Amino acid sequence: xxxxxxxxxxxxxxxxxxxxxxxxxxxxxxxxxxxxxxxxxxxxxxxxxxxxxxxxxxxxxxxxxxxxxxxxxxxxxxxxxxxxxxxxxxxxxxxxxxxxxxxxxxxxxxxxxxxxxxxxxxxxxxxxxxxxxxxxxxxxxxxxxxxxxxxxxxxxxxxxxxxxxxxxxxxxxxxxxxxxxxxxxxxxxxxxxxxxxxxxxxxxxxxxxxxxxxxxxxxxxxxxxxxxxxxxxxxxxxxxxxxxxxxxxxxxxxxxxxxxxxxxxxxxxxxxxxxxxxxxxxxxxxxxxxxxxxxxxxxxxxxxxxxxxxxxxxxxxxxxxxxxxxxxxxxxxxxx
Amino acid sequence: xxxxxxxxxxxxxxxxxxxxxxxxxxxxxxxxxxxxxxxxxxxxxxxxxxxxxxxxxxxxxxxxxxxxxxxxxxxxxxxxxxxxxx
Numbered sequence: 094x095x096x097x098x099x100x101x102x103x104x105x106x107x108x109x110x111x112x113x114x115x116x117x118x119x120x121x122x123x124x125x126x127x128x129x130x131x132x133x134x135x136x137x138x139x140x141x142x143x144x145x146x147x148x149x150x151x152x153x154x155x156x157x158x159x160x161x162x163x164x165x166x167x168x169x170x171x172x173x174x175x176x177x178x179x180x181x182x183x184x185x186x187x188x189x190x191x192x193x194x195x196x197x198x199x200x201x202x203x204x205x206x207x208x209x210x211x212x213x214x215x216x217x218x219x220x221x222x223x224x225x226x227x228x229x230x231x232x233x234x235x236x237x238x239x240x241x242x243x244x245x246x247x248x249x250x251x252x253x254x255x256x257x258x259x260x261x262x263x264x265x266x267x268x269x270x271x272x273x274x275x276x277x278x279x280x281x282x283x284x285x286x287x288x289x290x291x292x293x294x295x296x297x298x299x300x301x302x303x304x305x306x307x308x309x310x311x312x313x314x315x316x317x318x319x320x321x322x323x324x325x326x327x328x329x330x331x332x333x334x335x336x337x338x339x340x341x342x343x344x345x346x347x348x349x350x351x352x353x354x355x356x357x358x359x360x361x362x363x364x365x366x367x368x369x370x371x372x373x374x375x376x377x378x379x380x381x382x383x384x385x386x387x388x389x390x391x392x393x394x395x396x397x398x399x400x401x402x403x404x405x406x407x408x409x410x411x412x413x414x415x416x417x418x419x420x421x422x423x424x425x426x427x428x429x
Numbered sequence: 430x431x432x433x434x435x436x437x438x439x440x441x442x443x444x445x446x447x448x449x450x451x452x453x454x455x456x457x458x459x460x461x462x463x464x465x466x467x468x469x470x471x472x473x474x475x476x477x478x479x480x481x482x483x484x485x486x487x488x489x490x491x492x493x494x495x496x497x498x499x500x501x502x503x504x505x506x507x508x509x510x511x512x513x514x515x
Contacts, residue, residue, distance in 0.1 A: 102461035106454045140436045141446075147434055148447055157451065158458065372434065 095163050103158025104220070107149050112223040114145050119365075119417035126361050133364075147372040150199045153217060160213045161201050171209050180287040181301040182280050189304070191328050192278060195374050204256070204279045211285030215257045224406065224416060232352075232405040232421070233321065237263035239403070239423060240319055240350040247271060247316030251342060253305040253335065254278075254323035258286025264319070265290065265298040274310070276303040306334035313344045324353045324424075325370075325378045332381060333389060340393045343428040349395070352403060355382055355422035366420055386424055395426035 095103075122142045126133055133139060154160050164171060188205065196203045204214050241247070246268055252261045255275035265273045273295075277283050280302055287300040303309055305323060318339045324332050339349045356366040363382070370378035390398045403421035404410045435443045470476035 098462065098465065099458050102458045103454055105461075106457040110450075143436045144443065144446060147436070148450065152450065152454065156454070158454065 094166065095158055100158050100163045103156070104153065104160075107153050107156075108220045108223060110145065111149050111220070114142065114149070115223045115417045118142050118145070120415045123361060123415070126364075143368060143372060146369060150373060153220070154199050154213070155201055160217050164209050164213050164216070168209055171212050175208075175211075175284040175288055178284045178287040179291060179300075180280075180283045181299065182283065183302045186278070186280070186302055187304075188278060189331065191331070191377075195376065197326060197374050199374050204282055208281050210279065210281040211257045211283075212281075214282060215259075215285060218257075218259065222405070222419065224418075231263075233260050234263045235403075235405065236260070236319070236321060236350070236352050236423075237267055240264075240317060240348070240425075241267060244348070247348075249315045249317075250274070251276070251308070251310065251315045251318045253308075253318065253320040253339075254326075255283075255286055255300065257282045258289055258300070260319070260321040261286065261298060261300075262290070262293070262295075265295040266293070269295070269297070271297065273298040274315075275300045276305065276308060278302065278304060306331055306338055308338055308342060310342045312341055313347075315342050316344055316347045318343055318347070318349045319351065321352045322354070324351055325381045326375060327381075328377055329380045329384060332377075332384060336386075336390060337393050340395065340428060345428055347428045349424075349426055349428070351424045353381070353422055353424060354378060354420050355386075355400065355424075356420040357402075362420060365417070390424075390426050394429050396429055398424075398426040400424050 118138070119142065122136075122139050125136055125138055129136060152159065155162075192205070193203065198204075198214075198217065200210070200213060200217065201207075202210060204210050207213070248271055250264055250268070250271055250273045252264060252273065252275040255261045255277050256279070258275065261273060261275040264271070275283075275286065275298060277286075277300075283300045283302055290298050290300070305320065320335075324335065327335060336349075336351075339351075343349060354366065356362040366382070367379045370376060386400060387398045401423055402410055403423040405418070405421045408414060409418050409421075433443070437443050437446075467476060467478060467481065471478045
């Protein structure tokens with residue numbers, strides 16, 4: 094039995110170590126890289142940097158005070174809160190192989206196989222980026238502001254891979270009159286998202302279990318299609334199909350905004366990001382970074398393609414910012 | 430289960446550092462709990478936090494500590510504690 098205080102203290106310890114990793118170890122590794130030769134992979138501090146990234150995440154999910162065992166012992170109460178959540182689920186969902194072959198984020202069973210996976214993922218996501226909580230505006234709100242800014246309000250929005258609804262919420266809160274469709278493959282996440290939307294009194298959002306590569310919506314049925322941290326979880330063919338599906342369901346003149354990770358040309362940034370990909374059980378970050386997205390989007394019927402670094406929190410794009418962060422990138426375009 | 434990823438020349442270090450981090454986490458969980466207990470006991474007047482924290486006038490637990498240290502260091506001697514093979 095893991096009591097609440099011990100769980101909170103155990104997780105807080107891990108977050109403090111991760112914060113130290115972010116603010117102290119990462120800049121020190123960068124400094125050693127800058128003065129090193131091609132044998133950098135053998136650098137002792139770099140090895141600890143890698144070890145910590147891999148194993149702090151293991152402790153967080155599966156350790157003595159892990160998210161999975163802590164939530165599993167509350168299984169009955171948690172599942173009860175999901176009863177009656179208004180969500181459209183498939184009777185016999187087909188999951189792609191890449192989705193089931195690897196437990197992403199080192200989340201045991203992945204984000205989809207256990208009925209309580211949504212709770213585990215939600216709790217874990219609160220501490221994914223140690224410094225984010227210290228700044229005033231959440232990245233999902235920033236994405237919503239970027240997607241909606243300077244344009245007529247979209248009447249119909251599709252949020253692909255909405256997870257437990259964190260990315261969808263700012264849209265239905267900012268535009269209570271819009272019809273928001275939110276899809277994901279994970280039933281446990283969708284049920285949590287639907288429960289929370291219902292509690293928030295959101296009437297015009299629908300959560301459905303659908304694959305972003307073939308959503309089942311009619312052609313030209315949305316003004317805005319978004320996703321957050323979806324593309325890097327997909328193998329290249331599924332990235333292409335997802336963007337083609339984005340084009341298909343958008344109305345002419347409609348807009349797509351996908352928020353994801355794309356490292357810049359700096360070799361150290363690539364080393365860290367592609368290493369993170371392997372250490373965090375998310376193998377498709379490197380193929381995504383090597384894809385010519387602008388050309389692909391052009392072929393798929395988009396114009397005004399823009400791929401730019403995204404400031405996920407105040408000051409993270411400022412020159413001299415030296416702490417670890419994800420290479421956030423906003424990929425946006427307009428449908429012909 | 431697949432073998433865990435390794436980052437050091439000798440995977441023994443990968444594993445031993447995991448043991449160390451598990452102990453460090455346990456130390457923090459215990460510290461947090463002891464502090465919480467002290468606060469709750471002090472609130473009820475059961476415990477005097479000032480007296481608890483000041484330097485003791487005598488070495489209150491010398492014998493217990495020496496036994497603890499002897500047990501901790503015993504393995505370094507490298508001697509069998511029972512009759513066995515050479």
